[in-house]
Amino acid sequence: MIKYSRQRECIKNFLVSRYDHPTAETIYQNIKKDFPNISLGTVYRNLTLLCSLGEIQKISAGTGPDRFDGNTSPHYHFICKCCGSVLDLNVAGLDHINILAEQNFHGKIEGHVAYFYGQCPCCSQSADL
Amino acid sequence: MIKYSRQRECIKNFLVSRYDHPTAETIYQNIKKDFPNISLGTVYRNLTLLCSLGEIQKISAGTGPDRFDGNTSPHYHFICKCCGSVLDLNVAGLDHINILAEQNFHGKIEGHVAYFYGQCPCCSQSADL
DNA sequence: CTGCATGCAAAAACTTTGCACCGCC
DNA sequence: GGCGGTGCAAAGTTTTTGCATGCAG
Numbered sequence: 001m002i003k004y005s006r007q008r009e010c011i012k013n014f015l016v017s018r019y020d021h022p023t024a025e026t027i028y029q030n031i032k033k034d035f036p037n038i039s040l041g042t043v044y045r046n047l048t049l050l051c052s053l054g055e056i057q058k059i060s061a062g063t064g065p066d067r068f069d070g071n072t073s074p075h076y077h078f079i080c081k082c083c084g085s086v087l088d089l090n091v092a093g094l095d096h097i098n099i100l101a102e103q104n105f106h107g108k109i110e111g112h113v114a115y116f117y118g119q120c121p122c123c124s125q126s127a128d129l
Numbered sequence: 130m131i132k133y134s135r136q137r138e139c140i141k142n143f144l145v146s147r148y149d150h151p152t153a154e155t156i157y158q159n160i161k162k163d164f165p166n167i168s169l170g171t172v173y174r175n176l177t178l179l180c181s182l183g184e185i186q187k188i189s190a191g192t193g194p195d196r197f198d199g200n201t202s203p204h205y206h207f208i209c210k211c212c213g214s215v216l217d218l219n220v221a222g223l224d225h226i227n228i229l230a231e232q233n234f235h236g237k238i239e240g241h242v243a244y245f246y247g248q249c250p251c252c253s254q255s256a257d258l
Numbered sequence: 259c260t261g262c263a264t265g266c267a268a269a270a271a272c273t274t275t276g277c278a279c280c281g282c283c
Numbered sequence: 284g285g286c287g288g289t290g291c292a293a294a295g296t297t298t299t300t301g302c303a304t305g306c307a308g
Contacts, residue, residue: 003307004263005264005306006306008263024298037266039266058191060191062195066191066298078230080236081239090233091230091233093229094226100221100222100223101207109245113191115242118238119239122236123236130286131288134287134289153273174289
């Protein structure tokens with residue numbers, strides 16, 4: 001049975017309020033403002049728990065620490081090769097790709113994640129200069 | 130300038146011969162058969178180098194250590210939620226998704242990776258019993 | 259009160275790096 | 284022989300965990 005905790009609620013609220021997909025460390029630094037004694041271990045434990053409850057999402061970009069996203073609606077992520085920022089990306093009409101993938105496969109496909117790479121609006125603008 | 134090394138060639142050959150996407154540790158254990166004194170650091174250095182040369186591919190599944198793939202032709206990966214195995218997956222007609230992604234985005238999209246999750250043929254068969 | 263959650267710190271897991279020596283070009 | 288590669292070990296980074304205490308139910 002899962003018990004309410006003020007720390008967990010704070011972490012959840014923080015994530016929902018942010019759109020930059022912070023790392024555990026960033027979350028930790030920010031939650032400290034409300035809970036000066038919170039430990040990084042507690043942050044990790046709650047992030048893992050919230051993920052398994054489906055209330056948040058973990059982003060493993062393949063480099064650097066994992067990031068977390070309070071937005072659980074289906075969407076994708078873009079990672080800037082230039083500045084490393086992680087942006088939300090809504091891609092229309094990708095719902096079918098599980099079915100496409102299953103066509104050459106004898107197992108059961110239940111979901112997918114995808115990461116797009118390139119230059120973010122900010123960096124591709126600077127490149128034009 | 131990059132110099133030839135027998136260790137690197139051996140790592141490359143090993144990866145090309147395997148279809149199970151081994152981890153650095155597994156590669157290390159196997160290369161040891163030919164080079165008993167090779168160090169894990171050398172394995173990591175060569176894997177990083179081969180990746181940046183585009184001769185192999187790194188797979189970051191989001192859990193556990195990174196895996197490596199000697200197959201550089203465009204294809205996707207499937208990760209079994211049940212047994213953790215990583216399988217190759219050819220998905221037809223996914224070339225366009227960079228373009229789809231760019232439709233709602235003001236930066237430049239250069240590529241993507243995608244991972245599919247579910248039950249592998251082996252595990253979905255056991256589930257039927 | 260009971261037991262899950264926390265804080266703290268140690269440790270685990272994975273990867274990178276400094277340095278002296280080795281071997282390709 | 285010069286310089287990049289290796290082996291070794293230490294250290295870095297990220298995440299997990301054991302344990303005593305705290306707090307929700």
